[in-house]
Amino acid sequence: MKKPWAGLTRLRPGSVARAEDLLTACVRECAGYVAALDGETDRKRARLVASIGALVAEHTAHEPSADASFAALLEVGRRALDAGEVRLARRVADASVALRSRSKGAWRLRGQALEALGRDVDAAAAYERHLALAGGDGEDIALRLVVLNEKRAALVEAGRIEPGLGLEGRPPAVARAAMTGALRQRITERGAADPATRKLAEVYGTYSRLAERGRASDPLLGGTEPIGVGQFRQQVAGRSVCVVGNGEEVAAGGHGAEIDGYDVVVRLDSFQLHAAGTGERTDVHAVSHRCGGPAWRREVRTRLVFGEATHQWQHAVRRRLVPGAQEFVGDRTLRRPVRDPALIGESGWAADAGTGFQIVRLLDFLDVSSRIDLIGLGLPGQLRAEEQQWVTARAKGADGLRIALR
Incomplete structure (x- = not known):
C-alpha cells in the first residue's frame, strides 16, 4: 500500500489548496504513526504522541489557524527527534520546508534530522539556509556547522587508515560501531602499539565526542x-x-x-x-x-x-x-x-x-x-x-x- 507521505516533497506550496493537501497528508502520516504503536510507550514517545494529538486537533478545528497548525507540526518534528523517530522527523521537516520555505525553524529541524541520519553534507546545507534566513544570528547552529565539518574530517581520516569502512553518510551509531569493529580487529592482528591503530583510536575518540556532545561547552x-x-x-x-x-x-x-x-x-x-x-x-x-x-x-x-x-x-x-x-x-x-x-x-x-x-x-x-x-x-x-x-x-x-x- 502506498504511504500517504509518498511524493510529499515534490509538492510545491503554490496555492492554498496545495498547502492544505500537503499539511493534510502530513497529519495523516503522523496519525498513522500513532495507530501503528503497539502497547505501552516510554515517556519520550508519549510526548510525541501528545504532540501529534495537538496537531490533529488544531488541523481539524472548526476554524483552524495556519500558524498554529504549522507550529504544532514543528513541535511534532522536535518530539520525534527526541524520541529517536528520526525518519518521522525527517518527513515532518521536509513537509515543513515545503509548506514554508522561509521558516527558520523548518530548516533547523531538517538539518537536525539529516544530521541524525548521518547525512552531514545535506544537514550542513540546511543549517546554512537557517543561518541565511536568520541573518547570521544563530550561534548554536554555527557551532553545529563546525561540528559537522570536524566529524566529516574524522570520518575521512578513519577511511584513510582503514579503507573500505564506508563511513560517510552513515548514522553516527553505525559509523561508531564500524570503527569499534575495525579497532578490535586491528588490536587483535597488529597489537595496540601499532601506530595506525593508535591513530584510529584517536580518530574514534574525536568522532565519538563530537557525535555525543559536540563542541558546545556544558x-x-x-x-x-x-x-x-x-x-x-x-x-x-x-x-x-x-x-x-x-x-x-x-x-x-x-x-x-x-x-x-x-x-x-x-x-x-x-x-x-x-x-x-x-x-x-x-x-x-x-x-x-x-x-x-x-x-x-x-x-x-x-x-x-x-x-x-x-x-x-x-x-x-x-x-x-x-x-x-x-x-x-x-x-x-x-x-x-x-x-x-x-x-x-x-x-x-x-x-x-x-x-x-x-x-x-x-x-x-x-x-x-x-x-x-x-x-x-x-x-x-x-x-x-x-x-x-x-x-x-x-x-x-x-x-x-x-x-x-x-
Missing part, C-alpha cells in the same frame, strides 16, 4: 573544555611524567623537589600536598567516580574522571566537578581506558580498575612521554596484586619509592 563545567585521547596525548607527548601515589610514606619520602621538576605531575584520587615529600605542582588529577573530598577543588590543568559505567562518569562530572578548578576534563572516551574496546581494550582486568593503574596503563599505551616514573605506587595498598605484577614486569628500574617505567 554550563555545569564552568568553561572547562572536554578533551579526548588525542588531546590528552598531545599534553604528555615528549614530556617527562611523574605519577605520585598517596599515603604517609610518600609524604615523608622527601621527593618533593624531584617531583616538581617533572614536566607533568599526575596525582590520584583524594591526594594531599606536603611540599617536602610530595611537591606542590599538579598538572593532571586522575580520580575515580567514587572518590569525594577536597581534591576536586584543587586547581589543575586536566582532570580525568574514571568510571566503568556511563552513568557513574556522568554523575561524578556533573555533581563533583568544581567550575573553574580545571581547564580540561576527560570526556567519555577516557572514562575507562583500560577496558574500553575502542582504546586499550584489555577486558581481563577487574571492572573499575584502580585509578593509579588506569592512568599508568594509559600513559604506557600512548607511549609518547620521554620518561614515566611512579613515586610510591609500589607501596602496599597502592595497586591491586595483578596491577602491581604488571608494573613490576615492565619496570626499567627502581630506586626507593621511585619506579621507572620509561
Whole structure:
C-alpha cells in the first residue's frame, strides 16, 4: 500500500489548496504513526504522541489557524527527534520546508534530522539556509556547522587508515560501531602499539565526542573544555611524567623537589600536598567516580574522571566537578581506558580498575612521554596484586619509592 507521505516533497506550496493537501497528508502520516504503536510507550514517545494529538486537533478545528497548525507540526518534528523517530522527523521537516520555505525553524529541524541520519553534507546545507534566513544570528547552529565539518574530517581520516569502512553518510551509531569493529580487529592482528591503530583510536575518540556532545561547552563545567585521547596525548607527548601515589610514606619520602621538576605531575584520587615529600605542582588529577573530598577543588590543568559505567562518569562530572578548578576534563572516551574496546581494550582486568593503574596503563599505551616514573605506587595498598605484577614486569628500574617505567 502506498504511504500517504509518498511524493510529499515534490509538492510545491503554490496555492492554498496545495498547502492544505500537503499539511493534510502530513497529519495523516503522523496519525498513522500513532495507530501503528503497539502497547505501552516510554515517556519520550508519549510526548510525541501528545504532540501529534495537538496537531490533529488544531488541523481539524472548526476554524483552524495556519500558524498554529504549522507550529504544532514543528513541535511534532522536535518530539520525534527526541524520541529517536528520526525518519518521522525527517518527513515532518521536509513537509515543513515545503509548506514554508522561509521558516527558520523548518530548516533547523531538517538539518537536525539529516544530521541524525548521518547525512552531514545535506544537514550542513540546511543549517546554512537557517543561518541565511536568520541573518547570521544563530550561534548554536554555527557551532553545529563546525561540528559537522570536524566529524566529516574524522570520518575521512578513519577511511584513510582503514579503507573500505564506508563511513560517510552513515548514522553516527553505525559509523561508531564500524570503527569499534575495525579497532578490535586491528588490536587483535597488529597489537595496540601499532601506530595506525593508535591513530584510529584517536580518530574514534574525536568522532565519538563530537557525535555525543559536540563542541558546545556544558554550563555545569564552568568553561572547562572536554578533551579526548588525542588531546590528552598531545599534553604528555615528549614530556617527562611523574605519577605520585598517596599515603604517609610518600609524604615523608622527601621527593618533593624531584617531583616538581617533572614536566607533568599526575596525582590520584583524594591526594594531599606536603611540599617536602610530595611537591606542590599538579598538572593532571586522575580520580575515580567514587572518590569525594577536597581534591576536586584543587586547581589543575586536566582532570580525568574514571568510571566503568556511563552513568557513574556522568554523575561524578556533573555533581563533583568544581567550575573553574580545571581547564580540561576527560570526556567519555577516557572514562575507562583500560577496558574500553575502542582504546586499550584489555577486558581481563577487574571492572573499575584502580585509578593509579588506569592512568599508568594509559600513559604506557600512548607511549609518547620521554620518561614515566611512579613515586610510591609500589607501596602496599597502592595497586591491586595483578596491577602491581604488571608494573613490576615492565619496570626499567627502581630506586626507593621511585619506579621507572620509561
